[in-house]
Amino acid sequence: MQAGSDAETPAHARADAEAPAARRQPTPRRTAADPVKALMHRHRELCERAVDPLEIAAALEAHGVTDRTAARFRHRDVFSLAEEMYARVPRDDDAPARAAALNAPRARAGWALLTLLPGALCAATVAALHLTHGQTRAIAVAVGVLAVVLALRAALARGPLGATDRTPPASAPHTSGSRVWTYWLVAYALLGDGLLRAAVAGGPDGLPTGAADGPWPLATAPVLALTLACAPAAWSAHLFAVRARRRLSASRGLEEFAASVRPLLLGTFALFLCALTALLALCGAVLGEPAAYAQTVTLGALLLLARLLTTHGFTRSPALVLTATATAEATALATVFAGRLPGCGFLATPVETVIDAWGPGSIPALACSTAALTLLIHATRTLSRASAHAPADQPC
Incomplete structure (x- = not known):
């Protein structure tokens, strides 16, 4: 009888009775079957504005997505995941053309000429000094120094040595601080060794006169070589940016890209040091001054690494390292003068011991070499990331 009554029940009545039970069953989430869609939803703005998959890959890496994380989204690496995310976003037909145009920065005559200006003005200032x-x-020297400072500021504002849109607005104080300490370090290369030598000997007895045999001699050869090195520094940075972008396009994994970029960074860094050493030898021979290789080459290495990190958006570490280096040099000078106070002679003992052993140039050489090594280790880690080479709106 029960079976018969069920058979006699209308079909629509049975459907109405079963509907609440069906509604109580949880519906499977689409994100479980399509994890990439959930990731695209979290990074929707990035996917919509990206001009190529490489920009998405770099941004994902910056957000902590690694090749191991990509495996949870059923992809072998971040690049493959980024390609799917880029392909699944509808876009205009002209987007691939724009992506190809931003594939690698190109050299511009404007910044190439600007990098030659500081060296030319510094050479004119040195000639006026002699x-x-x-x-x-x-x-003449005052006007020349002002002109060189303005030329350096212009050279660092454009091209591969200029800050790009990767640098967030919040890092502007770090950028300005790095510029101030850069001027200090260059000024110390010009005046510091002479002042330190005179201070240890009980002087100085007067202001610098620009003469080699004066009470406070100037070291013009290192500064001239550093300003002339703006051009090879810019070309080294440009070469690194271009080759790194090409290797980003060719790499199929974050580890593969990092392994290919580290030798490139070290190679361009060594290329710049060779150019700086040659310029330093030339300036020393022309001006008849000591070349001061140790302190000048280490200072040039420090400034180049700091600028490379700054232009790729890493501004905090260069600012801290430059500040520490300038503070070390200023402290060395201050302790020598403080040692003249009654009962404070012990303050100058460490600096005087170093100067007696290796000369006054050993102070900036030790400070700059330690700082440059610190930034080099940091740069090999940060500049080998794909996020450091994401396409920028302002090409070099």
């Missing part, structure tokens, strides 16, 4: 006397020399 050819003039008295008040004329003071005016």
Whole structure:
């Protein structure tokens, strides 16, 4: 009888009775079957504005997505995951063309000429320093120093040595701080060794006159070589950016890309050091001054690494390292003068011991070499990331 009554029940009545039970059953989530869709939802703005898969891959890496994480999304690496995310976003037909245009930065005549300007103005200032006397020399040097500073500022504002849009606005204080300490370090290369030698001997007895035999001699050869090295520094940075972008396009994994970029970074870094050493030898021979290889080459290495990190968006570490280096040099000078106070002679003992053993140039050489090594280790880790070479809106 029960079976018969069930058979006699209308079909629509049985459907109405079963509907609440069906509604109580949980529906499977689409994100479990399509994990990439959930990831695209979290990074929707990135996927919509990306001009190529490489930009998505770099941004994912910056957010902590690794090749091992990509395996949870059923992909072998981040690049493959980024390609699917890029392909699943509808876009205009002209997007691939724009992506190809941003594939690698190109050299521009504007920044190439700007990098030659600081060296040319510094050479003119050094010539005025050697050819003039008295008040004329003071005016010429003051004007020349101002012109060199403005030229350096212009050279660092454009091209591969200029800050790109990868640098967030919050890092602007670090960028300005790095610029101030850079000027300090260059000024110490010009004045520091002479002042330190004179301070240890009980002086200085007067202001620098620009003469080699004066009470406070200037070291013009290192500064001239550093300003002339702006051009090879810019070309080294440009070469690194171009080759790294090409290897980013060819790599199929984050580890593969990092392994290919580290030798490139070290190679371009060594290329710049060779150019700086040659310029330093040339300036020393022309001006008849000691080349001061140790302190000048280490300072050039420090400044290049700091600038490379800054232009790729890593501004905090260069600012801290440059600040520490300048503080070490200033502390060395301060302890020598503080040692003249009654009962404070012990303060100058460490600096005087180092100077007696290796000369006054050993102070900036030790400070800059330690700082450059620190930044080099940091750069091999940070500049080998794909996120450091994401396409920028402003090509070099």
